[in-house]
Amino acid sequence: MPGFPHAMPLEGFIGGLMIGVAAAIxxxxxxxxxxxxxxxxxxxxxxxxxxxxxxxxxxxxxxPLGAGIAAASLGVKASFPASLSLIAVAGLVVGIGTRLGSGCTSGHGVCGLSRLSPRSIAATVTFMATGVVTVTIMRLSGVIL
Structure with missing residues (x-):
């Protein structure tokens, strides 16, 4: 498992299950x-x-502590395809978006969708579509590969 470039389906399933259990708790x-x-x-x-x-x-x-412990125990090293300044700007934009949308992926995407909240469905569709468009533009422009 050390050094694997992408999460395998089992790890994604386990991670999603853990997020769901944490939200339910x-x-x-x-x-x-x-x-x-x-x-x-x-x-x-x-x-x-x-x-x-x-x-x-x-x-x-x-x-971050849980992610760090998991990464260390699996021998995974973090790498970022973009500069730290770009990541900081992206974080700021996401923070502004979560304030405008009254929530984030965990509140709307995990908890809201599971309750079939119309507001959360609209918010999740909006931020997922925005994410797809943003990544597509960044990949086409060569900012990220």
Whole structure:
């Protein structure tokens, strides 16, 4: 498994299952949607509502820590096909989009779709289509391969 360039179907299935279980635990155990953008906004103090600050911090910190632990245990090294400045700008644009769309892929795409929320269906179709168009343009322009 070390050094594999792309995730295999089994790893994708297991990862998706883990995300679904985590979302279900958050909803059933705490009565809250596992929306990463909302959690991160709470950590940064951009919103007063939502989960307790400590819960938001632990949830948000667990994402990169969990990925780091998994990568280290599998011997996978991260690589980025774009410059760090491009990644930072992209992150800023995604952050603005999540504020405008009142949620992100975890809130709308995982939790909202599973509840058949019309607003989440519209949001998910919009950000998936935007992602496909953006990657297509970037690949055609040679920014990413």
């Amino acid at each position: 958050m909803l059933l155990g705490n009565g809250r949607i596992a929306g990463v953008s909302g959690m991160f906004a709470r950590v940064l103090g951009l919103t007063d509502g939502g989960p307790p600050w400590a819960l938001a911090l632990l949830f948000t910190a667990g994402l």
